[in-house]
Amino acid sequence: MSYENKSIDKILKIAPILLTAIELSEAFFRIYRSLDNNTEKPPIKQRENKISFHIIEKSQATFKEIIGFNNVKNELRSALEWPLKYRQLMKLYDLEPINGLCLFGPPGCGKTHFVRCAAGEFGANLYVATPSNIGSVWYGQPEKRIRRIFEEARSNTPSIIAVDEADKIFPRSSSSSVHPRLVSELLQNMDGLLTEESQTVIILLTNEPWRLHDAILRRGRIDRIIYVPPPDYETRVALFKYFMSKITKNVTIEVDFEELGKLTEPSERGYYSSAAIKEICRTVKEEAFKERLNNNYDIKIDMRYFMVGFLKVPPDIDWKQILKYEEWAGKKASFTTK
Numbered sequence: 001m002s003y004e005n006k007s008i009d010k011i012l013k014i015a016p017i018l019l020t021a022i023e024l025s026e027a028f029f030r031i032y033r034s035l036d037n038n039t040e041k042p043p044i045k046q047r048e049n050k051i052s053f054h055i056i057e058k059s060q061a062t063f064k065e066i067i068g069f070n071n072v073k074n075e076l077r078s079a080l081e082w083p084l085k086y087r088q089l090m091k092l093y094d095l096e097p098i099n100g101l102c103l104f105g106p107p108g109c110g111k112t113h114f115v116r117c118a119a120g121e122f123g124a125n126l127y128v129a130t131p132s133n134i135g136s137v138w139y140g141q142p143e144k145r146i147r148r149i150f151e152e153a154r155s156n157t158p159s160i161i162a163v164d165e166a167d168k169i170f171p172r173s174s175s176s177s178v179h180p181r182l183v184s185e186l187l188q189n190m191d192g193l194l195t196e197e198s199q200t201v202i203i204l205l206t207n208e209p210w211r212l213h214d215a216i217l218r219r220g221r222i223d224r225i226i227y228v229p230p231p232d233y234e235t236r237v238a239l240f241k242y243f244m245s246k247i248t249k250n251v252t253i254e255v256d257f258e259e260l261g262k263l264t265e266p267s268e269r270g271y272y273s274s275a276a277i278k279e280i281c282r283t284v285k286e287e288a289f290k291e292r293l294n295n296n297y298d299i300k301i302d303m304r305y306f307m308v309g310f311l312k313v314p315p316d317i318d319w320k321q322i323l324k325y326e327e328w329a330g331k332k333a334s335f336t337t338k
Helices: 003-050 070-085 087-092 111-121 141-154 178-195 233-243 245-250 257-263 274-295 303-312 319-332
Strands: 100-104 125-129 159-163 200-206 224-227
Touching (some): 070 100, 100 319, 111 125, 111 200, 178 200, 224 319, 233 257, 233 274
Parallel strands (some): 100 224, 159 200
16 A cells, blocks of 8 residues: 555544544634633623712702802802703793803812702702713723713703813813714713703813813803802901811911901912812911920910911912913803902
8 A cells, every 4th residue: 555545544544533623622712702702791891880870969068068159159059040940930931941051260169069069959969970980991981971971860850960170071172083972972962951851950160161172162052151260358268267167266366367368369479279278277277286296285276377378388370370261251151250
């Protein structure tokens, strides 16, 4: 028998074994693929479930808890109370309710606190969207999350949808392909509010309103644009009193709160935000506490402690930034206050 014939005979003898091995290999591969697919899907589903736009809180805060800013509070009340509480009654008078607002201003001036207090004031369920809980590496997920928050808010009225750092989610321009899709999804849902009877209002919060997509700020979508400025003199005085109110027995009568309001007047150094005034008061308390630990006797806080606070906590808002806000407010805002 030739060498070729012997080789053929050997191949024929082991052919069934080879075929069985190949079939087994293919079967194992199919099982592996199936298991692999099954292990991929649950984590994705879990990620989706973790992004739950549940009611952040049934806020107990009200406008009474906002120190100062009376003009802003009054504007928010007039903008939100009617659509959240009297939407059906407005129809009888042929009045279109406000569906969207934009609160803008420098950081640390209480925009988020305003929204939380508004939700409590009018008994609205509060939903919050942020860049961190909207963003996703998975294609199409950010749009689904926008859609989902609107669906949940519409089914739990009256409700407020607050979009924090809105300029980062819906920018005017972006190199990312995600942002145009997000803008489109938001516009569809905002336009849907116009045709529905649900008592839902969207509020955009931003430190840089000029970066927001123009289509979002169009009338009929965002009907009120409200500037939340740094605290004025009366508000600064009220803030100092409030932040020191829990330790009044440790504060001497020499502490002049009106003078503290004057010492935080805007200057070339900049403006003090509400957050900065809170930090000054915290520094005052810390200095008094450290002295109490070192000397083992009760400390009475006087103006010297506040001078230390001013040294450690400078103005946190640049005056050029305020000029930019006021310029934009003059062009876009429906309500401003200085």
